[in-house]
Structures are given as structure tokens and as C-alpha cells.
Amino acid sequence: MATRKPIITTIGSLNVDVVVYTPRVPEGGETLTASSFHTGLGGKGANQAVACAKLSRSRDSLADGTADVRMVGAVGSDVYGTSMLSGLRDVGVDTSGVAVREGAKTGVATIIVEETSGQNRILLSPEANHTVLPEHFATALPEPTPDLVVMQLEIPLPTVLQILDTARRQGVQVLLNPAPAVKIPAEYYPGITHLVVNETEAALLTGCAESELDTPEGLARVAGIFHGYGTRNVLVTLGGRGVYYSSSGNKSGLVPAQKVKVVDTTAAGDTFVGAYSLAVVGGDFDIEKAVKVANSAAAITVQRRGAQESIPWLNELSN
Numbered sequence: 001m002a003t004r005k006p007i008i009t010t011i012g013s014l015n016v017d018v019v020v021y022t023p024r025v026p027e028g029g030e031t032l033t034a035s036s037f038h039t040g041l042g043g044k045g046a047n048q049a050v051a052c053a054k055l056s057r058s059r060d061s062l063a064d065g066t067a068d069v070r071m072v073g074a075v076g077s078d079v080y081g082t083s084m085l086s087g088l089r090d091v092g093v094d095t096s097g098v099a100v101r102e103g104a105k106t107g108v109a110t111i112i113v114e115e116t117s118g119q120n121r122i123l124l125s126p127e128a129n130h131t132v133l134p135e136h137f138a139t140a141l142p143e144p145t146p147d148l149v150v151m152q153l154e155i156p157l158p159t160v161l162q163i164l165d166t167a168r169r170q171g172v173q174v175l176l177n178p179a180p181a182v183k184i185p186a187e188y189y190p191g192i193t194h195l196v197v198n199e200t201e202a203a204l205l206t207g208c209a210e211s212e213l214d215t216p217e218g219l220a221r222v223a224g225i226f227h228g229y230g231t232r233n234v235l236v237t238l239g240g241r242g243v244y245y246s247s248s249g250n251k252s253g254l255v256p257a258q259k260v261k262v263v264d265t266t267a268a269g270d271t272f273v274g275a276y277s278l279a280v281v282g283g284d285f286d287i288e289k290a291v292k293v294a295n296s297a298a299a300i301t302v303q304r305r306g307a308q309e310s311i312p313w314l315n316e317l318s319n
């Protein structure tokens, strides 16, 4: 009998990124000619589903992945929705859990990149993402029951909280990447098995100053706050400094970032989440090993331009 592959279900946002590059941002009432423009597939939910799919299979044998990766969310009945779905399928993500809302629009992130300063200005239009509602998850998680649910905060917060509740009732592990950061009521933290935060998110959720994360003691204190709320595994991604991990009552440490030539850090956090998630469902979970693998995978992403396209395939990872 064939053994069943572990199932990772990402429940979250699907957005099309509309990116325009300009030498400077126009003043109110002013029209400027942009340098260039492109559209790409994005949304934290979709990016993390793509990361799980690519990191668990080779480009030339999509069906042979080590995990069954599923996306749950909503798009509109427009051309953006169609390209989101085919983009996900093209890398091996099962999209049967993505609802196509008749008459609604797909989420869009409008990104203005000012070339002189390198600053991004982003306007998020959630559209169909805001039709992912708590009642869809009140009785059970989407079938088939996953081994791990991966979530972010680009769908309505009450929906995320409902899923945390339902997953806990069903005994399913949840990885939460609370981006963009908003406060989560303390009683929900025990339902978060793995919390992946960057420095900004860690500071906002704990009320600590970001500067506290500069020292080992500060990192341990921040992780201790999350453990105190009831979360078992805490991962603080520190950009070019690496990752701090802490498992309550077990082990903690800092894995330094790999020294690489950085081209573009977009999707580094999503790659980390994808690789770590695969380690969680891969059997014989060891937090330190999981963090090391995920740190190496993210180091590949930062050496490449782009978002989903910069995430490596399984055969590009070194052992």
C-alpha cells in the first residue's frame, strides 16, 4: 500500500502585484512617466504555498513532491484570478480549495518603487481575500485534514482566530506568520504550534523595543513572552543576522545567516516558512535542524531577483 504524503494546507491571501518603477513619486495632481511596469503573482498565502510546493519537488517532476501542498482562499472571477490559479498549479499546488467568487475582484497589491530612494509604497486592495470568512471553518478544517496549517494575516483576523480554534480542536498543528502584524488575543497563542516572526512583528506583538532583539538576552526574553502565552516553538527571523529559535522547555539558539551576495531579499521570509513547514511534516522533527535547512533555503532566495520565481526547487538545495 502506498504511504500517504503529508499534507500542508496554506490558508491565506492571493494577490496580484502590480509594480510600477519611477524615478520619483509624483506630487498630488502631477502626472509622471514611469520607467517600467510589471505584474507578478503574490500575496503572503500564495507565496508560502509556492514555497512549500517548490521546496518539496523538482521542476521536471511536479507530481513527485514529498508533500501534498494545498491552497485555501479566494480570488475573483477576473483575469487576475485565472492567472493566480494557473501560476499555483504550474508549481504543483493543489488549488481545489480556492474559491472563485463570481462578480468579485482578485486582491491586488499596487506597489510604487521609487528608484532614487529604493523605497516601496504599497497599497493593498484585499477584494476577494476578505470573503474568506470564519463560518467557512467553524465546524472543521478543509478536507483532507492537513498535517500542518500555514497562515498569515492577510485574510480577516476573525477568520484566522476561528481556524486556530478549529485546528486546536482537531489536534492539527498550525504555523502562523503574523504578517502584517496586528495584536492577537493572548488566549489564541496555545493554538499556534510554530510562530514565525520577523523583528518588527516580534516587537509589535510583545510590546518590546526592536533594539531588544539585538542581544541574546533580549531574544530569549521575547521568545519567553510568546512561550508564556502558550506557543511551543518560536522563530524570530533576523534578516542578514539569521534566525533565533526557541522551543519551550527544550532548546534555543541563534543560527547565523549564510554569507552570500544579496541581490533581492523579497520572499526570503516566505522561503524560510516553506522549508521549515516541510521539516515539520517530514517526520523526526528537530527544531535546530529545521531552522538550519530553512536558513539555507532562504539564503538561495536572497541571491535572486523577484518573489515567487526566486524561491528554489528541491533539487537546488544542497544537503
Ligand code: ATP
Pocket (backbone or CB within 6 Å): 198, 199, 236, 237, 238, 239, 240, 241, 242, 243, 257, 258, 259, 260, 262, 265, 266, 267, 268, 269, 270, 272, 294, 295, 296, 298, 299, 302
Ligand atoms: P520578507 O517579508 O522579505 O519575506 P521577512 O522580514 O519576513 O522577509 P527576514 O528576517 O528579512 O524575513 O529574512 C528571513 C530569512 O531569510 C532570514 O532569517 C535568513 O535566513 C534569510 N536572509 C534574509 N536576509 C539575508 C541575508 N542578507 N543574507 C543571508 N540570508 C538572509
